[in-house]
Amino acid sequence: MSTLPTPSTFPLDAWYAAGWDVDIGRTLLPRTVCGQPMVFYRRFDRVAVALEDACWHRLMPLSKGQLQGDQVVCAYHGLSFDAAGRCTHVPGQDKPPTRAAVRAYPVIEKHRMVWVWPGDPSLADPALVPDLHWADDPEWASEGAHFEMACDYRLVLDNLMDLTHETFVHKSSIGHDAVANTPLKVSHEGRRVRVERWMHDVDAPPFLDMQLRMARGFEKSPNVDRWQIIHFEAPNTIVIDVGVAPTGTGAPQGDRSAGISGRVMNTVTPKGDGSCYYFFAYGRCFALDNRNLTADIRAANIRIFTEDKVVLEEQQRMMDQLPGRKLVDLGIDAGSLWSRRAIAAMIEEERTRAEARRDEATGVAA
């Protein structure tokens, strides 16, 4: 087992999404999580497994090998590893050395995603998996997708914490002048940040108007009250409660029954510094059986988030070109500011734990 690094841009002691449940199966899927090359697969009993993607012997990527039963056989010399990472066979030897193993990472499947814990396994508490329960709630319908992005994962989070950009980046789908012009309410506690924005008596943007008319049977689009309530959970997950209800039907006071709402589910996994996987899905709570609608919404999301991808990769490119330059925070960035602070606090806690472990190991008195 190798010593864990203490990176400065992401915490390791957290659950990160490695894939949607359907992404991981009976093939060997390589993914790099927090700088660590991993190979993912499912055992015969469907349990998902994550091993270090480098053979103990000569570092050959195990993902280039074969899955035989629940074991991975290396493509180079045929060393075999079980789902716990233990080497079970070495060619030319009766028994593998006892220390022969690759690292096996804690994995959990929840909310139709496979989550991996790249940090200290003793801290991998299943209760810490971010809440994306809408993804497998029978009252909601959704289907996920993902991108690989050539940018720091926090740029994706910044983007989601301030929806002002919708007005400029997503003009044709969800953008609206009202988004940029309406003030925010921001609150935070521990790892969580909440940003709320209400736009009153506006016309609904096409994506939500379509849903409202479909779910509630309106022939003509009414003026609406529109909400965006952003829930961030450090270090990687954002759920946005979005919706519209006809103005005057009481949504701001809590009665959403005349409107429709959705959940934009997002979780971002650092691949390394400057690149990440971005997983997303849009949950709706009407016409649950309409698979065409599910596919249409997924496709619309991919179109819209591709607009973000282009912007964020350009932003990263310029940050790389101007390495000394700081990002500036405006009023609209209050949410992102607090989310970055929560992430920084996790990294700092991790650094403190690592130092304590080192002190203990070298016998420094408490």
Place this chain on the structure above:
Amino acid sequence: MSTLPTPSTFPLDAWYAAGWDVDIGRTLLPRTVCGQPMVFYRRFDRVAVALEDACWHRLMPLSKGQLQGDQVVCAYHGLSFDAAGRCTHVPGQDKPPTRAAVRAYPVIEKHRMVWVWPGDPSLADPALVPDLHWADDPEWASEGAHFEMACDYRLVLDNLMDLTHETFVHKSSIGHDAVANTPLKVSHEGRRVRVERWMHDVDAPPFLDMQLRMARGFEKSPNVDRWQIIHFEAPNTIVIDVGVAPTGTGAPQGDRSAGISGRVMNTVTPKGDGSCYYFFAYGRCFALDNRNLTADIRAANIRIFTEDKVVLEEQQRMMDQLPGRKLVDLGIDAGSLWSRRAIAAMIEEERTRAEARRDEATGVAA
């Protein structure tokens, strides 16, 4: 405003060509000058503008945004900047912070080129624009072009300061054994270097022979006296007075009336270390209204200078592979040697000014 770096390979306090006048218009054109990303456009009144190409807020390249009137609107969050770089609008705020601005660079349009000053704006004296007046002199006809080159800008200057290479690199157009075999006269003063070479009683190379016969009506090509008088102006500009006149008509003594001459105009702009923009044009003083001839000469220039581009990029590639190795100077390099000294002197002056400013700022007594 960021502090200026003091680079070691090019001076910042100088006018550099950012484009031919026609290159810059009512679109947002990104160009990197001396390591600084800039966006160029024209105001409604046609005045050219250069702003830093990174939004003050989150470094999104402004060149990805929209030009609205004379303002640039950022593609990400819609911040607006006027032609002086001042932020005029921030979404979600009544007024932008007073410090909200991007750097605006001094720009001047002269000799049908747009010039930018990447260094200290207080030193941006319009009188320092390099002399390429033939480009807009009504007695001369020309049309410019440019390349991006994967080499240090000084390799392009070296190449132009020693035309010996014509014999080997441009065999089919302007090359001639006489060029390599004829000695040079070199003189220099301050920022200027002059290299003169006369070849007597030789046959004219095809490119000049074509012009001579066309301008003077010769049926058969006469033997000629041929001249190449190179004028360098540090740090970036070279004009070469080239021409031929029938031998015996007095050109060496100053009477060029029986011959033809042209001006090869060159100015090179460092993009960063190891890359540059190379702007060039060929001015002639006959058949001024013949647009086909102008286009033909421009195309011939592009062909010839592409031969240089191939050579210089190979040279740079090998310099990168052998980083410790020095370039050797031969007799033919006297011009290039003095031009590099003039550039080095400008860089050194700039370093001295920067130190003086630092001393002043920290209260060191004079």
Place this chain on the structure above:
Amino acid sequence: MSTLPTPSTFPLDAWYAAGWDVDIGRTLLPRTVCGQPMVFYRRFDRVAVALEDACWHRLMPLSKGQLQGDQVVCAYHGLSFDAAGRCTHVPGQDKPPTRAAVRAYPVIEKHRMVWVWPGDPSLADPALVPDLHWADDPEWASEGAHFEMACDYRLVLDNLMDLTHETFVHKSSIGHDAVANTPLKVSHEGRRVRVERWMHDVDAPPFLDMQLRMARGFEKSPNVDRWQIIHFEAPNTIVIDVGVAPTGTGAPQGDRSAGISGRVMNTVTPKGDGSCYYFFAYGRCFALDNRNLTADIRAANIRIFTEDKVVLEEQQRMMDQLPGRKLVDLGIDAGSLWSRRAIAAMIEEERTRAEARRDEATGVAA
């Protein structure tokens, strides 16, 4: 002449293959050997020449120039160099400076290969050329090929020193479970390592079975004794004596007359750190005049070694991603372990010689 570097991954004082004899002719061929750019060609008298591939003047790659008689003319300013690297012509000067020269490397042609010595020329003893005599022995037939590989040259050697991998990497041609399951005998002395493996009473793999039936006229494939005797010669060459003979005909005792054997000839030349040229040929000692068979075997070798190339480049990619991680040695790696030690000893000897030279130069007493 530049001072020689003392690299840590390959010795310089050794003969390295630059090409098969047919690769080098009357054109200028660039090849980088041990980090040193070289240009190869043949003089009119067919003698092979290696010069530094950077003009003494401005570092233009000489391989971009012209071969005129036995001289190389630089593509940029026409400097000429003879086959000893001496500059014979500089444009604009009567005589080249006496110090004007590029480095000429010791070259020797042997075993149908052109070998170059990138280190101290005074040590370039022709007797040190690795033994690949089967390549031009009239009793043997072969035809060589080569790859450029994006991996450290020692990964290729490791691969050849342990043929266990055949079972997994080359399933369809030469792989066999017996290879992985049969123990090795390893011996070593000085620069040489020998690894021997005998598999008794097994079926022959397709590649050897084809040869056995063809050479000995078997209609049906007999069970065989199969041998692999690997001869390593530091730092770069491996010859594998491979073969099969029908079980019971005495091959293990030394009588191979009922079987067939071949020689897998391999020599690897570091291009730099992390890349190399891999030269290989397969020699057989039957049906020597069958050119189609020679071509077929060469094609089969290219197919098989392409399987290695894929594996080794993946291994290198993962080593680059996990830079701190050590390779582990198993029992099957005994051969590779000793070969790496022999290489390391050569590098260490070279370092010691370099230090002695430095001490001598600075007058340190012995």
